[in-house]
Amino acid sequence: MPAKGRHWLVLWLFFFLGTLAWVVARQTSAVGLARRLGDTRARRSALEGQKTDLLRRIRSASGRAVLIPKAQSLGLRLPADSEIIILQVPNPERR
Amino acid sequence: MAKPAVRLRVVQVAFGISIVAVLGRAAEVQLVRGAKYAEMARSQRTERVVLPARRGAIFDRNGVPLASTQESYHVGIAPNELRDSRQDVRVIASSLGLSRHEVERALRKKYAYFHGPFSSARVDPLRKIRGVHLTSDFVRFYPDPRFARPLLGRPAEAGRPADGIERVLDSVLAGRSGSAVVLRDGSGRQYESPSRLDAFPVAGGDVYLTIDADLQDIVERALAEAIQNYSAAGGDVVVIEPKSGEILAVASRLADGSAPATAFNSVFEPGSTAKLFAAAALLAQGRVKDADVVWGEGGSYQLGARRITDDHPQDWMTLERAIAVSSNIGIVKFASRLSPVEQYEMLRRFGLGSPTGVEFPTEAGGRMQLPQRWSRVTAASLALGYEVSVTPVQLAQAYAAIANDGLMVRPTLVKVVRSRDGGVLYRHGPEPVRRVVSPAIAARLRDMLRGVVSERGATGGTAALATYEVAGKTGTARKAGPAGYIPGKYTASFASLFPADRPQLVMVVKLDDPKGAYASLTAAPVTRSVLEQLLAAQTGSLDRARLKGVERATTPDPALDLGLVPYVVSWPSSPPAADTAARAVPDVRGLSLRAAARALHREGLQAKVRGRGRVVAMAPTPGTRLKPGTSVLLSSEPR
Numbered sequence: 001m002p003a004k005g006r007h008w009l010v011l012w013l014f015f016f017l018g019t020l021a022w023v024v025a026r027q028t029s030a031v032g033l034a035r036r037l038g039d040t041r042a043r044r045s046a047l048e049g050q051k052t053d054l055l056r057r058i059r060s061a062s063g064r065a066v067l068i069p070k071a072q073s074l075g076l077r078l079p080a081d082s083e084i085i086i087l088q089v090p091n092p093e094r095r
Numbered sequence: 096m097a098k099p100a101v102r103l104r105v106v107q108v109a110f111g112i113s114i115v116a117v118l119g120r121a122a123e124v125q126l127v128r129g130a131k132y133a134e135m136a137r138s139q140r141t142e143r144v145v146l147p148a149r150r151g152a153i154f155d156r157n158g159v160p161l162a163s164t165q166e167s168y169h170v171g172i173a174p175n176e177l178r179d180s181r182q183d184v185r186v187i188a189s190s191l192g193l194s195r196h197e198v199e200r201a202l203r204k205k206y207a208y209f210h211g212p213f214s215s216a217r218v219d220p221l222r223k224i225r226g227v228h229l230t231s232d233f234v235r236f237y238p239d240p241r242f243a244r245p246l247l248g249r250p251a252e253a254g255r256p257a258d259g260i261e262r263v264l265d266s267v268l269a270g271r272s273g274s275a276v277v278l279r280d281g282s283g284r285q286y287e288s289p290s291r292l293d294a295f296p297v298a299g300g301d302v303y304l305t306i307d308a309d310l311q312d313i314v315e316r317a318l319a320e321a322i323q324n325y326s327a328a329g330g331d332v333v334v335i336e337p338k339s340g341e342i343l344a345v346a347s348r349l350a351d352g353s354a355p356a357t358a359f360n361s362v363f364e365p366g367s368t369a370k371l372f373a374a375a376a377l378l379a380q381g382r383v384k385d386a387d388v389v390w391g392e393g394g395s396y397q398l399g400a401r402r403i404t405d406d407h408p409q410d411w412m413t414l415e416r417a418i419a420v421s422s423n424i425g426i427v428k429f430a431s432r433l434s435p436v437e438q439y440e441m442l443r444r445f446g447l448g449s450p451t452g453v454e455f456p457t458e459a460g461g462r463m464q465l466p467q468r469w470s471r472v473t474a475a476s477l478a479l480g481y482e483v484s485v486t487p488v489q490l491a492q493a494y495a496a497i498a499n500d501g502l503m504v505r506p507t508l509v510k511v512v513r514s515r516d517g518g519v520l521y522r523h524g525p526e527p528v529r530r531v532v533s534p535a536i537a538a539r540l541r542d543m544l545r546g547v548v549s550e551r552g553a554t555g556g557t558a559a560l561a562t563y564e565v566a567g568k569t570g571t572a573r574k575a576g577p578a579g580y581i582p583g584k585y586t587a588s589f590a591s592l593f594p595a596d597r598p599q600l601v602m603v604v605k606l607d608d609p610k611g612a613y614a615s616l617t618a619a620p621v622t623r624s625v626l627e628q629l630l631a632a633q634t635g636s637l638d639r640a641r642l643k644g645v646e647r648a649t650t651p652d653p654a655l656d657l658g659l660v661p662y663v664v665s666w667p668s669s670p671p672a673a674d675t676a677a678r679a680v681p682d683v684r685g686l687s688l689r690a691a692a693r694a695l696h697r698e699g700l701q702a703k704v705r706g707r708g709r710v711v712a713m714a715p716t717p718g719t720r721l722k723p724g725t726s727v728l729l730s731s732e733p734r
Binding site: 042045046048049050052053055056058059060063064065068075077078079080081082083084086 | 160163165166214215216217219222231236238239242312313316560561562563626627628630631639642688689692693696703704
């Protein structure tokens with residue numbers, strides 16, 4: 001039996017609603033993804049900031065301007081060259 | 096009154112004309128001016144924005160970050176969008192490090208704006224607050240802002256041009272900005288639209304300098320201490336690897352703590368450090384034989400209208416001795432065997448009077464007159480290091496040529512340039528400039544420099560180390576002012592090679608107007624201090640494996656107060672049988688703590704220190720016999 005006009009109408013309506021639902025689902029997924037991407041970017045940026053701050057603190061703490069006064073206050077001093085012994089790594093070919 | 100048919104016709108015609116007019120206008124808008132109106136509409140609802148590229152980082156040769164780029168934020172707040180004003184103000188104030196009062200006052204406006212810039216960590220708690228709008232920006236970050244400041248420079252900012260490495264490598268570091276089209280609503284707010292991204296921003300390349308951060312730290316600190324200890328007006332230190340030309344450390348400083356890049360752009364008369372170039376010319380031209388001697392004139396020599404003097408009068412002296420004791424009379428007499436052209440050409444071959452080509456934007460070239468313009472005393476002046484000016488980097492390059500068997504290489508500050516994805520865009524290889532002297536002459540010159548440090552009575556003894564020979568040359572030159580030489584003001588410099596055999600480093604130390612004047616008492620001890628610290632540091636600048644076999648062959652001058660512990664031992668080590676016999680405690684009263692500790696260490700004893708300054712008392716008393724390893728308590732008081 002050939003489809004009547006109202007059948008076509010229902011079919012088109014379903015097709016239209018389906019397409020609409022697909023578009024909405026895609027948009028929702030994209031918005032969620034964009035939010036997660038933004039959060040990840042923010043997190044990465046925060047971690048980079050943290051890393052930079054730690055680098056600055058490490059650099060400052062390991063500099064001679066900080067270390068030497070502390071070492072001197074503990075009674076330490078820089079060794080003269082005659083007080084340094086360099087251990088030569090053995091040549092593996094000669095073993 | 097017209098008939099109805101006529102009236103109807105008039106109305107029809109009027110309608111017809113109106114329709115034609117509307118259609119014509121529509122055709123004009125759509126067809127003739129369509130593109131223009133479309134563009135206008137687009138510009139009203141979209142905006143093209145520049146996406147800044149992340150600037151590349153700068154590292155030292157071992158990957159220690161010296162400069163990087165960090166994302167930072169500016170904070171905008173729409174007060175009418177806040178949901179819980181009291182709570183939000185508290186969070187905003189604590190996050191941005193502001194007082195609540197400041198934030199509340201700012202929020203009285205229609206739109207509050209805090210420029211900052213604030214780090215990502217600080218603005219993180221604000222991200223979830225409705226009404227807070229963050230705009231990001233890139234800011235340059237230096238882990239230690241004072242570290243290598245003149246070398247690194249700063250990128251250009253509003254009202255200030257770029258300088259240093261940031262300037263010379265700007266095209267590499269800057270990257271390429273991208274662009275995007277963002278959508279704009281009726282109120283002007285922008286919405287990102289990924290589908291409208293025109294060009295991705297390309298991050299700048301990362302630059303690895305030849306600088307060694309550890310050595311740079313040592314050098315900067317040693318220079319600051321030297322300026323303070325010798326009440327100098329300023330100074331520079333340059334350390335260069337002679338084979339590759341890589342500059343490992345470069346520090347400049349003035350007494351007020353500022354740090355202009357004087358190692359690159361400030362010239363000085365090198366004084367006696369230039370005597371070696373005259374010696375090189377004499378050897379290259381075959382104008383001097385091993386046995387040739389000149390008479391020291393008892394320390395005073397009249398050359399035309401000019402009197403040349405030596406602080407330490409010499410008798411007969413060879414060229415080697417003249418260099419070792421830095422005899423003005425000796426080198427002037429030897430240099431008189433050269434023609435002006437021969438002397439000039441050798442100085443030019445050593446790079447004097449022309450910039451080195453190092454990657455620094457404001458490098459000075461120095462000054463040297465053509466032989467045609469020389470006066471009657473210019474040849475003698477040049478032999479003494481006057482009437483010629485150099486930068487510390489130029490002097491280091493010239494001495495590096497001697498260390499590198501006579502081959503001069505271009506000094507460099509850039510080791511590697513990498514793209515953001517890690518690919519190598521540039522890697523430095525040694526760039527030979529010219530052969531200055533033959534390897535044999537370079538070896539003779541190194542022997543002369545060795546004599547300057549190790550010979551008895553020579554000028555560079557204060558740079559000597561106990562276990563390795565240092566080669567070098569002192570230079571004490573009068574400082575020139577606008578009205579001639581300034582009485583009592585000097586530039587003290589010491590150019591050195593370490594070790595003397597198979598040199599790994601060339602160092603130039605220059606101090607402006609130091610108290611103590613003579614380079615042997617100022618610049619040379621700074622060189623020794625830097626080398627001692629370098630040997631004690633865990634830095635890769637020194638290949639310790641290559642130190643094996645080049646230890647000091649001769650016994651050092653005992654007057655130099657150097658220890659005698661063997662420097663390099665083979666591994667697996669087989670230490671000599673321990674000497675456990677008791678020995679007498681040396682009398683170290685009156686010595687500085689350092690000298691006292693060294694004296695005790697030489698005897699195998701340990702030092703315990705109380706107080707600072709000079710040693711005033713010892714326990715046990717001098718002469719007591721103790722076993723090795725026993726501690727001696729040193730009580731000291733400030734001088």
